[in-house]
Amino acid sequence: xxxxTFYLDFISPYAYLAFEQLPEALxxxxxxxxYRPVLFAGMLKHHGQLGPAEIAPKRDWTYRQVLxxxxxxxxxxxxxxxxxxxxxxLLRLALACSSQATPGAPNRYVCESxxxxxxxxxxxxxxxxxxxxxxxxxxxxxxxxxxxxxxxLKTNTDEAIAQGGFGVPAFAVDDKLxxxxxxxxxxxxxLLGDAWFEGPEWQGVAGxxxxxxxx
Numbered sequence: 001x002x003x004x005t006f007y008l009d010f011i012s013p014y015a016y017l018a019f020e021q022l023p024e025a026l027x028x029x030x031x032x033x034x035y036r037p038v039l040f041a042g043m044l045k046h047h048g049q050l051g052p053a054e055i056a057p058k059r060d061w062t063y064r065q066v067l068x069x070x071x072x073x074x075x076x077x078x079x080x081x082x083x084x085x086x087x088x089x090l091l092r093l094a095l096a097c098s099s100q101a102t103p104g105a106p107n108r109y110v111c112e113s114x115x116x117x118x119x120x121x122x123x124x125x126x127x128x129x130x131x132x133x134x135x136x137x138x139x140x141x142x143x144x145x146x147x148x149x150x151x152x153l154k155t156n157t158d159e160a161i162a163q164g165g166f167g168v169p170a171f172a173v174d175d176k177l178x179x180x181x182x183x184x185x186x187x188x189x190x191l192l193g194d195a196w197f198e199g200p201e202w203q204g205v206a207g208x209x210x211x212x213x214x215x
C-alpha cells in the first residue's frame with residue numbers, strides 16, 4: 001500500500017478541489033494519506049514567485065476557472081468575500097488539532113472543516129468571529145499560537161520545498177512529487193504501477209537545456 005503526503009494550504013481553491021476530489025480520483029485503490037498544511041506564501045517566497053491572485057488578469061481567470069471546475073466536478077464552491085487573505089490562523093488551527101501520534105498532520109475531518117469554512121458560503125474566511133466558532137467546533141488540544149505549532153508549520157513547508165514543492169496542492173509518493181488538481185489522473189496511474197514512471201521520460205526532463213533566461 002502506497003502512502004501519499006498531501007501538502008495543502010487553505011488559501012488555495014485548487015487545494016480545496018483536490019481535497020474534495022481525491023477519494024473519487026483514487027477510488028478502488030489501496031493507499032493511505034497524511035495531510036500536511038504548509039504556507040504557500042513561504043513556498044512562493046523561496047522560489048521568487050508571485051501567487052496567481054497577485055497578478056490582476058490571472059486573478060480574474062483563476063477565480064473563473066475554479067468556479068467552472070467546481071461546477072463541472074459537482075463540488076460546492078463559493079468564493080470567499082475577500083481573497084487572498086492571511087491563512088496563518090487557519091493553518092495553525094489545523095496543526096494544533098493534530099495528534100501526538102501524527103504531529104503536523106491533522107486528520108481529514110479537520111482539513112475538511114477548515115476548507116469548507118473558507119470555500120463554502122461566500123463569507124470572510126478570516127473573520128474573527130467565524131474563526132472563533134470554528135476553533136470551538138474543532139477544539140484543538142494544542143495551543144494554536146504556541147511555538148511548537150509555529151515550528152511545525154515551518155517544518156512542513158521546508159519539507160515540501162526540499163522535495164521539490166513549489167505550490168499547492170502537491171502529493172508526495174515514494175521519491176516523486178505530483179502537483180496540481182489536474183495531476184490526479186497521473187497520480188492514479190502511478191499508484192496503479194504504470195511502467196511509464198520508471199522510463200526515461202520522468203527523469204529525462206531534467207536534461208532539457210534552458211535556451212534563454214529573462215534578465
